[in-house]
Amino acid sequence: MQLIFEKSRPGRGCTILPVCDVPEVQLPEQLKREQPLPLPELSETDISRHYTALAKRAHGVNDGFYPLGSCTMKYNPRIDEEMAALPGFTGVHPLQPAATVQGCQKVLDTAKAYLCEATGMDDITFQPAAGAHGEFTGLLLIKAYHEARGDLHRNKIIIPDAAHGTNPASAVMAGFTVVTIPSNADGCVDLDALRASVGEDTAGLMLTNPNTVGIFDSNILEITDIIHRAGGLNYYDGANFNAIMGVVRPGDMGFDVVHLNLHKTFATPHGGGGPGSGPVACKEILRPYLPGCAVAGDSAPKLQVKGFYGNFLVVLKALTYMMTLGAEGIREACEGAVLNANYMMSGLRDLYPVAYGQRCMHEFVLSLEQLKKETGVSALDVAKSLIDYGMHPPTMYFPLIVHEALMFEPTETESKETLDEAIAVLRALYELAYSDAEQMHQAPHHAQIKRPDEVQAARHPVLRYQR
Numbered sequence: 001m002q003l004i005f006e007k008s009r010p011g012r013g014c015t016i017l018p019v020c021d022v023p024e025v026q027l028p029e030q031l032k033r034e035q036p037l038p039l040p041e042l043s044e045t046d047i048s049r050h051y052t053a054l055a056k057r058a059h060g061v062n063d064g065f066y067p068l069g070s071c072t073m074k075y076n077p078r079i080d081e082e083m084a085a086l087p088g089f090t091g092v093h094p095l096q097p098a099a100t101v102q103g104c105q106k107v108l109d110t111a112k113a114y115l116c117e118a119t120g121m122d123d124i125t126f127q128p129a130a131g132a133h134g135e136f137t138g139l140l141l142i143k144a145y146h147e148a149r150g151d152l153h154r155n156k157i158i159i160p161d162a163a164h165g166t167n168p169a170s171a172v173m174a175g176f177t178v179v180t181i182p183s184n185a186d187g188c189v190d191l192d193a194l195r196a197s198v199g200e201d202t203a204g205l206m207l208t209n210p211n212t213v214g215i216f217d218s219n220i221l222e223i224t225d226i227i228h229r230a231g232g233l234n235y236y237d238g239a240n241f242n243a244i245m246g247v248v249r250p251g252d253m254g255f256d257v258v259h260l261n262l263h264k265t266f267a268t269p270h271g272g273g274g275p276g277s278g279p280v281a282c283k284e285i286l287r288p289y290l291p292g293c294a295v296a297g298d299s300a301p302k303l304q305v306k307g308f309y310g311n312f313l314v315v316l317k318a319l320t321y322m323m324t325l326g327a328e329g330i331r332e333a334c335e336g337a338v339l340n341a342n343y344m345m346s347g348l349r350d351l352y353p354v355a356y357g358q359r360c361m362h363e364f365v366l367s368l369e370q371l372k373k374e375t376g377v378s379a380l381d382v383a384k385s386l387i388d389y390g391m392h393p394p395t396m397y398f399p400l401i402v403h404e405a406l407m408f409e410p411t412e413t414e415s416k417e418t419l420d421e422a423i424a425v426l427r428a429l430y431e432l433a434y435s436d437a438e439q440m441h442q443a444p445h446h447a448q449i450k451r452p453d454e455v456q457a458a459r460h461p462v463l464r465y466q467r
C-alpha cells in the first residue's frame, strides 16, 4: 500500500481555509521556511479512500472480539466521545482566565471526587498521560516523601516477578533499584520472600491486585502491612481497575498511591497511540508532593510531569462514563468483566490448562506448554490462527513466569454469543493442532499482514516517513 506522501500530486488538494479573523502579520524573513512544507496533496476522495483502506487493515473493537489481556480493549460508548467533542470543551485554552473555564474546573473537580471515592484516596493529579507515566509520577511522590523525612537511603522498590513490564522500568527511571520477588505456586506474592526482602532501604512496593495472572491476592492486607512496618509505601498499579471498581478499593487494601488508566477502564479508545490519561491518586501523606499547575502565590515550585491539567478531554470522557453508569453501573461493569473472564476460562480449561487458580478476576492465563510439546503448535500459532476467524489474538508470552502463555481479557462489553464463538474457535484450533499443525504454523491465511518481524519492529521502529 502506498503512503499518503507517495499518493500526493502537486497542486491537487482540498483545503478550504476559513476567512482569517485575526490581523494578518508578516513573519520576519529569518523565520520563514526556505522550502515549502512537504505536505501531501490529495483530493478529498483520495484522502477518504486512503484512511478507509488503512482502517480495513487494522482490527479494532468495532471489527470483532479483542481479548488482548491486560489491555482492556472494551467497547467505549459513543456518548463519551460526543461529550468530549462539545465545542465548549474543545475550544478552551489552558491559559484562559479562570472565570471563563468554570465548567472545565467543575469537570476536573467532579472527576477527582469520583475517582478518589472509587480508589479510597484523598487527592489526585490528572497530569500523567498514560499508565507508565502515572507509575513514574507515583514513584516520584514516594521518593519525595522519603526525602522530605530525611530517609535518603530508601532506594529499593520491591516488585513481584509477574508484574507488568512498565513497573520495573518506571522504578528504574525514577532512580530506584528494583528488588524482584518470586510468585508462589498460586501466582501470588510469596510472603516469606517478601519478608526477607524488606529492610531499612525499602522505599516501597509496586503491586497490581488482581495480578497479571488474573488472581486476587487474598493476603493483600498482610502484604501492605509488611511494607508499612518496614517504613515503605505501597504503590497500586490500577491499570486494570475494571477488575475491582465499585467492589474493593486500593485505599482499603493498604495502598498509599495508585494510578488508573482512564484509557483502559474509563472509556477512551486506545492502542493506536492516541491520547491517554494515567491519573495518580494518593493518600493524605503524599498530597504535598502531587504535581500540579503552578498558580500565582505558590510558595514552592510544584512537580510538573505534563502541561497544565493533562489530557483533559480523556478525563471528560471518564467522567461521562462514570456519570452515565452511576455507582451501581460501575460495579456491574466490574462484575461483568469478572463473570465474562470466568465464563470463557471455564469453557476452555479442560483442553488448555489454566496457569493459576480455580477462579480468575478480569483475565486469565492459559499455558500451551503441553500442546506445544505434543504437536509443535505454539501459543503464537494459536494466536495467529484466531486472526482468520476475525478475532484479535490474546496477549502472548506474558507474564514471563508462564511458559507458552496466552492471556485473555474478554472485558465486560462482550456478549455471551461472542464468548461462545471464541470458545468454539479455540476448541476447534486445539483439534486442528493435532490433525494439521502445519496449517497453524502458516496462519493467518486470510490477513493482509501475516507474521511481521516483531523483533525488527520493536528494535528498529520506523516511525517517520523519510523522503
Ligand SMILES: *Cc1c(COP(=O)(O)O)cnc(C)c1O
Binding pocket: 070, 071, 130, 131, 132, 133, 164, 166, 167, 208, 237, 239, 240, 261, 276, 278
Ligand atoms: C497497560 C498497563 C500498564 C501501562 O499503561 P500504559 O498506558 O500503556 O502506559 C501498566 N500496568 C498494567 C498492569 C497494565 O495493564
